[in-house]
Amino acid sequence: MSSKDILVPNIGDFKDVEVIEVLVKDGQKIKKNDSLITIESDKSSVEVPSTSDGIIEKINIKIGDKVSEGDLILTVNVESKIDVKEKPVQKNKIKEVSKKPDPVSPPVTQSTSGVKLASPKVRKFARELGANVTQIQGSQRSGRVTEDDVKKFVKSQVSVSQGKVEPKKYKDEYSHEEFGEIEIKEMPRVKKLSGPQLVRSWTEIPHVTQHDEIDITEMEQFRTSLFDHFTGEKISVTPLAFITRAVVNALKDFPNFNCSIDPVQNKIFYKKYYHVGFAVDTPHGLMVPKLRDVDQMNIKEIGDELRRVSRECRDLKINKKEFFGGSMTISSLGGIGGTFFTPIINPPEVAILGVGKSFDRLLKIKGQIVSRKILPISLSYDHRIIDGAEGVRFCVHLNESLGKDFAFKLAV
Ligand code: CAO
Numbered sequence: 001m002s003s004k005d006i007l008v009p010n011i012g013d014f015k016d017v018e019v020i021e022v023l024v025k026d027g028q029k030i031k032k033n034d035s036l037i038t039i040e041s042d043k044s045s046v047e048v049p050s051t052s053d054g055i056i057e058k059i060n061i062k063i064g065d066k067v068s069e070g071d072l073i074l075t076v077n078v079e080s081k082i083d084v085k086e087k088p089v090q091k092n093k094i095k096e097v098s099k100k101p102d103p104v105s106p107p108v109t110q111s112t113s114g115v116k117l118a119s120p121k122v123r124k125f126a127r128e129l130g131a132n133v134t135q136i137q138g139s140q141r142s143g144r145v146t147e148d149d150v151k152k153f154v155k156s157q158v159s160v161s162q163g164k165v166e167p168k169k170y171k172d173e174y175s176h177e178e179f180g181e182i183e184i185k186e187m188p189r190v191k192k193l194s195g196p197q198l199v200r201s202w203t204e205i206p207h208v209t210q211h212d213e214i215d216i217t218e219m220e221q222f223r224t225s226l227f228d229h230f231t232g233e234k235i236s237v238t239p240l241a242f243i244t245r246a247v248v249n250a251l252k253d254f255p256n257f258n259c260s261i262d263p264v265q266n267k268i269f270y271k272k273y274y275h276v277g278f279a280v281d282t283p284h285g286l287m288v289p290k291l292r293d294v295d296q297m298n299i300k301e302i303g304d305e306l307r308r309v310s311r312e313c314r315d316l317k318i319n320k321k322e323f324f325g326g327s328m329t330i331s332s333l334g335g336i337g338g339t340f341f342t343p344i345i346n347p348p349e350v351a352i353l354g355v356g357k358s359f360d361r362l363l364k365i366k367g368q369i370v371s372r373k374i375l376p377i378s379l380s381y382d383h384r385i386i387d388g389a390e391g392v393r394f395c396v397h398l399n400e401s402l403g404k405d406f407a408f409k410l411a412v
Helices: 088-099 120-128 147-157 189-204 217-224 239-253 299-314 388-402
Strands: 002-007 017-022 035-040 045-049 054-059 072-078 116-118 158-161 164-167 207-215 259-262 267-270 276-278 280-282 285-287 328-332 351-355 359-365 368-382
Touching: 035 072, 035 120, 045 116, 045 120, 116 120, 120 147, 147 158, 189 285, 207 388, 217 239, 217 368, 239 276, 239 299, 239 328, 239 351, 239 388, 276 299, 280 299, 368 388
Parallel strands: 276 328, 328 351
Antiparallel strands: 002 072, 017 035, 035 045, 054 072, 158 164, 207 368, 259 267, 280 285, 351 368, 359 368
16 A cells, blocks of 8 residues: 545646535545546636545545645555455456547547536536536537536436336437438337347346257158048148147156246246247237147147147237246247257246257268258257256257157157
8 A cells, every 4th residue: 555645636727726525535435537626716616536546545625725736635545456356357357448449439528637627506407417527528618518418418328218217228329310211110019018028038047058950850751641540631730749749748857947936035936737838920029828738738739729829829819828827938930941049038937949940961870871851959048947967958858759769759
């Protein structure tokens, strides 16, 4: 620790000006650029910032004193860098960042000494609105801050929605129309409702996504050869019905995938039912209804239910309660295309299976080149409850259910 004096800087034509505010106390920990005192002449008032980090040892001036350049304001105990109990890595990071000039935001204009110019009235106004005048860009000469600047600053920090004032999350530097013609539409209701749920999931759940490939050659031969014994008609079921059934089999062996957690109370809720959610692409937006008690259905019944429930979603005839109370979700994009992706967990569930479009691959098996049908899958899970080994075992289980021995594993 060493002591350092902080003096009144060069404040232009200010001489013998009155101290009207002392903004710090003895023993207070301060940072460089924290405001220390406010001085006022007959022209205006300025806040004098600290030129150093440290702990205040002694304040040398009081309200009513007259000060000029070079007068001692206070003495600080400067902390040695090794003594600081913050992570040194972080400190370096912050330093590096602050060295780089911000390419988009113009520097805040200040008087040559680094003090911020504003009248006492404006300072009071800013304080009443909870704004720090040193952060406000002044629009007047030498960066003087006006009441209008304060208002603009406060407006840029918050958004008002349905009478509620909320801190603004981000602000675009330029508006879209500055770059060409645009069209503005209302966000569809379903997207408005699902947006916050997706943000919650993405920001609160530590996602891990495990990708895998399943050889479904035999399953596909079986699926495409299904027909009704009584009518002789072909039974049309998509791979999703088989995958749903395989997921239920895996859920039975891996109960951690069929649970919800309450991280506040440290409780795990294990579900004894098997209600599988599936993502449905509708003209109104994405919906995730549940198929109830899938463990009690055969493949054809699952296929029929998938069709019925997705039709209800597209026709907006589905009951709201059907979007809740799921075990785990399947997001199948296989009917459209694509291979691997990172599906976002649908809380309070803890896992979701993404399914891509199956494709043919030539493989060398027992010395022969053969064509096999491969299904790409992507399993996202909540790492707070499921660890990597369990995640990959779940995929292996799916592999066994849908792989070449599938017929023995799935009740058809
Ligand atoms: N690989 C190859 N082909 C597949 C396949 C796969 N993984 N999955 C489906 N197919 C085939 C089907 O067999 C069907 O072909 P046929 O008509 O010849 O039988 C065709 O693709 C269309 O299937 P489908 O998509 O209509 O039916 P489905 O049971 O596979 O899926 C549903 C139903 C509701 C999930 C689907 O219609 C849907 O909405 N998918 C989008 C889900 C989505 O948006 N997920 C993303 C969520 S995150 O934004």
